[in-house]
Amino acid sequence: MRLRGLLWLNAVFPILPVALLASAAVEGRVELPKSLSAPVQAKRYQIVTKGGVLSTQPPLAVVYLEGSFPQPASLQTKQVAQKDLTFVPSLLPVRVGTKVQFPNLDDTYHNIFSYSPAKRFDLGRYRTDERPIPTQVFDKPGLIILRCDIHEHMRGLILVLSTPYFVMTDTTGHFRLEGLPAGRYILKAWIDSRTTRERPVELKNGETFHVDFP
Amino acid sequence: MKLHAFSLCMLACTACAFDVDDFLDRLDTALSISAFHDNLRVRLSGTLDLEIYQFEQPAPGLIDSNIDTLFNPRLTLFLDAQIGSQIYFFAQSRLDRRFDPSDHGAQVRLDEYALRVTPWEDGRFTVQIGKFATVVGNWVPRHLSWDNPFINGPLVYENVTAIQDKYAAFSPLEFLYGPYYEGKYAFNPVIWGPSYASGISVSGQLGKFDYAVEMKNASLSSRPESWYVTENGFENPTFSGRFGFRPNEAWNFGLSASEGPYFRREAEPTLPPGRDIDDYREFVLGQDVSFAWRHLQLWAEFYEARFEVPRVGNADTFAYYIEAKYKFTPQLFGAIRWNQQLFSTISDGYGHNVNWSPDLGRIDIAAAYRFTPHMQLKLQYGFQHETTGPGEDNHLFAAQFTIRF
Numbered sequence: 001m002r003l004r005g006l007l008w009l010n011a012v013f014p015i016l017p018v019a020l021l022a023s024a025a026v027e028g029r030v031e032l033p034k035s036l037s038a039p040v041q042a043k044r045y046q047i048v049t050k051g052g053v054l055s056t057q058p059p060l061a062v063v064y065l066e067g068s069f070p071q072p073a074s075l076q077t078k079q080v081a082q083k084d085l086t087f088v089p090s091l092l093p094v095r096v097g098t099k100v101q102f103p104n105l106d107d108t109y110h111n112i113f114s115y116s117p118a119k120r121f122d123l124g125r126y127r128t129d130e131r132p133i134p135t136q137v138f139d140k141p142g143l144i145i146l147r148c149d150i151h152e153h154m155r156g157l158i159l160v161l162s163t164p165y166f167v168m169t170d171t172t173g174h175f176r177l178e179g180l181p182a183g184r185y186i187l188k189a190w191i192d193s194r195t196t197r198e199r200p201v202e203l204k205n206g207e208t209f210h211v212d213f214p
Numbered sequence: 215m216k217l218h219a220f221s222l223c224m225l226a227c228t229a230c231a232f233d234v235d236d237f238l239d240r241l242d243t244a245l246s247i248s249a250f251h252d253n254l255r256v257r258l259s260g261t262l263d264l265e266i267y268q269f270e271q272p273a274p275g276l277i278d279s280n281i282d283t284l285f286n287p288r289l290t291l292f293l294d295a296q297i298g299s300q301i302y303f304f305a306q307s308r309l310d311r312r313f314d315p316s317d318h319g320a321q322v323r324l325d326e327y328a329l330r331v332t333p334w335e336d337g338r339f340t341v342q343i344g345k346f347a348t349v350v351g352n353w354v355p356r357h358l359s360w361d362n363p364f365i366n367g368p369l370v371y372e373n374v375t376a377i378q379d380k381y382a383a384f385s386p387l388e389f390l391y392g393p394y395y396e397g398k399y400a401f402n403p404v405i406w407g408p409s410y411a412s413g414i415s416v417s418g419q420l421g422k423f424d425y426a427v428e429m430k431n432a433s434l435s436s437r438p439e440s441w442y443v444t445e446n447g448f449e450n451p452t453f454s455g456r457f458g459f460r461p462n463e464a465w466n467f468g469l470s471a472s473e474g475p476y477f478r479r480e481a482e483p484t485l486p487p488g489r490d491i492d493d494y495r496e497f498v499l500g501q502d503v504s505f506a507w508r509h510l511q512l513w514a515e516f517y518e519a520r521f522e523v524p525r526v527g528n529a530d531t532f533a534y535y536i537e538a539k540y541k542f543t544p545q546l547f548g549a550i551r552w553n554q555q556l557f558s559t560i561s562d563g564y565g566h567n568v569n570w571s572p573d574l575g576r577i578d579i580a581a582a583y584r585f586t587p588h589m590q591l592k593l594q595y596g597f598q599h600e601t602t603g604p605g606e607d608n609h610l611f612a613a614q615f616t617i618r619f
Contacts, residue, residue, distance in 0.1 A: 037248030040257035040294045044304045045355040047426045048419040050337040109463045122544035124508030127463050
């Protein structure tokens with residue numbers, strides 16, 4: 001009983017200081033790149049073709065606080081679906097150790113794979129109703145480029161981060177990151193695979209910092 | 215030790231490849247343009263294939279070379295354009311040594327171009343006009359170098375028979391023994407590769423069923439030169455179709471049929487008096503099945519074909535193949551294919567019944583490594599054995615390095 005109590009304290013205490021003190025916030029705007037046009041789907045050898053509309057994926061950025069933070073006991077499972085021959089969402093930031101499910105919501109096969117150094121995998125072909133839904137655990141930080149072996153135009157991104165403090169901008173580039181611990185950190189804005197901007201910040205409890213990434 | 219060196223080599227290649235890969239990703243973005251508020255979207259893409267073949271003479275399949283070790287580079291450019299949601303246009307152009315691997319000089323061709331209209335979003339009806347691959351069978355969707363688990367095509371798409379489309383033999387004996395005296399390029403297979411003939415097709419999907427019918431200017435066995443409308447008009451069209459049933463994503467069944475005259479215009483003077491090229495037709499019946507689940511893919515096609523041959527009668531053949539591909543790791547896959555083609559017997563005019571071409575079987579084994587989503591190395595070995603006729607064997611070794619952009 002005593003041992004269980006100690007274990008419980010041990011589990012709660014590392015979180016407490018962060019939870020109690022995490023009261024700073026950062027907000028601002030990231031200058032996003034120009035919107036890319038919707039991809040062209042190659043349908044040369046498909047006997048059956050449906051309408052050729054694919055949605056434009058507006059650029060988004062991920063803003064995160066770089067630092068070393070304790071790893072939680074468990075992380076929420078996330079999803080990247082394949083719907084209407086696109087990845088939904090097209091960009092997913094997750095923390096290291098997160099399990100991501102890849103449900104196929106189309107009435108055709110997909111074959112999701114990644115050759116990214118941070119995670120190489122190939123899920124093969126699986127049906128819409130296949131259970132369990134194919135999953136991957138992303139245990140190294142880095143950028144994962146998702147592709148489909150059947151539909152060449154499909155691209156998706158998973159940004160695996162070491163920090164629990166991250167947020168995606170809206171389509172205009174605005175963001176607000178809350179519940180941050182006080183201290184000196186580097187705030188980064190991941191814009192695309194070749195562009196990450198950064199700014200040093202000194203966060204204080206109860207204050208909101210304004211940071212723009214031009 | 216050797217395995218370690220090989221692993222290190224592959225690792226180094228992969229590391230280097232990722233730099234090139236990043237460049238190719240950016241090139242892909244740069245080669246896509248849009249206009250009219252995204253209503254017109256165009257993408258230029260392509261593949262660069264560097265192939266090496268090592269074989270015994272006579273060269274197997276449609277390889278046209280007197281050199282036993284053949285280097286065959288090929289640059290393929292694709293244009294895909296989407297206009298609104300209903301109109302799609304594509305074109306394929308190649309710079310290589312010939313449509314099939316050969317020791318000839320460089321050649322630039324426009325192999326495919328087609329305009330496709332899909333009036334309804336659900337895909338029930340699509341009409342396409344231009345010069346494009348046949349709707350028959352299930353090999354066409356994977357015939358390009360990046361998608362084909364092998365370097366060559368299945369036997370039925372490349373094994374030249376005693377059928378000639380430019381000349382009609384004057385006796386059964388000449389028909390039977392012509393292949394021993396004439397060059398291979400005078401003869402035809404049952405289906406010549408993906409058969410990019412010119413014409414019009416309609417296709418669509420109704421629930422679990424799909425259909426496609428086409429009217430083309432040349433038969434399935436016709437040579438690449440016959441596929442152009444400038445070479446061959448629509449006076450003697452070929453009609454082909456495929457009816458498909460897909461009970462779920464994993465299985466796909468198809469029935470195909472095709473019929474049309476197979477002689478070219480220049481054969482007319484050699485036909486029996488009073489007959490024209492429309493009197494001699496190629497009939498093809500095909501059954502195909504495919505299965506895919508996780509990392510395994512299986513395909514099989516079975517073809518029964520009949521050629522009406524002047525002064526000879528009907529020349530029948532049956533060909534099939536069974537093909538399997540398995541991804542061992544995200545980047546490494548292996549494939550195996552068993553092909554066989556059997557020929558009926560015809561009278562040689564001297565009281566003997568003989569096969570009109572040698573029966574043969576061929577096994578193909580391939581392995582491929584994808585360094586990146588843009589680079590692939592494929593190795594293949596094929597062993598071909600004739601079970602009738604001269605009983606010749608042939609060993610084919612081939613390597614293909616592909617860069618896709």
